[in-house]
Amino acid sequence: MSTIDERRRIASTGAYEPSANGVATRVFLQPIAAPSILGLFGFAAATFIVAANVAGWYGDHATTPLVLAPFAAVFGGIAQFMAGMWAYRARDAVATAMHGMWGSFWIAYGILNILLATHVLTAPTPWYHDQSFGFWFFALAVITGSGALAALAENVGLFSVLATLTTGSALLAGGLIYGSHGLVTAAGWVLVASAILAWYVATAMMLAFAGGRVVLPLGKYSKAANKPGGRPTHPIELEWAEPGVKMGQ
Numbered sequence: 001m002s003t004i005d006e007r008r009r010i011a012s013t014g015a016y017e018p019s020a021n022g023v024a025t026r027v028f029l030q031p032i033a034a035p036s037i038l039g040l041f042g043f044a045a046a047t048f049i050v051a052a053n054v055a056g057w058y059g060d061h062a063t064t065p066l067v068l069a070p071f072a073a074v075f076g077g078i079a080q081f082m083a084g085m086w087a088y089r090a091r092d093a094v095a096t097a098m099h100g101m102w103g104s105f106w107i108a109y110g111i112l113n114i115l116l117a118t119h120v121l122t123a124p125t126p127w128y129h130d131q132s133f134g135f136w137f138f139a140l141a142v143i144t145g146s147g148a149l150a151a152l153a154e155n156v157g158l159f160s161v162l163a164t165l166t167t168g169s170a171l172l173a174g175g176l177i178y179g180s181h182g183l184v185t186a187a188g189w190v191l192v193a194s195a196i197l198a199w200y201v202a203t204a205m206m207l208a209f210a211g212g213r214v215v216l217p218l219g220k221y222s223k224a225a226n227k228p229g230g231r232p233t234h235p236i237e238l239e240w241a242e243p244g245v246k247m248g249q
Helices: 003-013 035-054 064-089 093-117 131-151 156-178 181-211
Strands: 016-018 024-026 242-246
Touching (some): 035 064, 035 156, 064 093, 093 131
């Protein structure tokens, strides 16, 4: 048996591996589920309900955001931020940055609405002209754009989520900074599209992990990974140091 095969056997069974100097070592693996499933669902839900309100689909722009904020802060904020930290364990740099950043945003969004509800801060008039809030989205758009470029190396599905998110954030930044109701409304529609794409990607990942086969393609750079019914590509393993330890999701 080759050295690599032996290490794989030891990693899977947890058996002791005698070393050259007589000291036995043992390998313990701690596999985790793909954190981006939770992160993308949290992002999709929070973004959809808030962006639909921004686009004018329902509610008003005075009291409705106060009702949406707790859900957005917990599911889109805390849950997504935790997914980002678990993505750190999975060694997925893109997911760590994107979930960590947007999870932090949704937590801050919840805090902002608490300050507005308690009249610590005064709501802007009109609601779509808020330069300070607009610069939040300017920073988010720039960093998310970097994430979209990095996601091109992973799959088209994730890139589409981040690309539309970048576009929507940029439109929202411009609309809020310059007080353009049209730009803000357009941003709401684009962000709804990003939420729908995030739901699709998270669902595809969950179905692939549950069934062990591709159900919904994600646009990965492999024919087998994009063929419904095909098996996902094998995870990358560091055979020379950490057998069986998967990098990424």
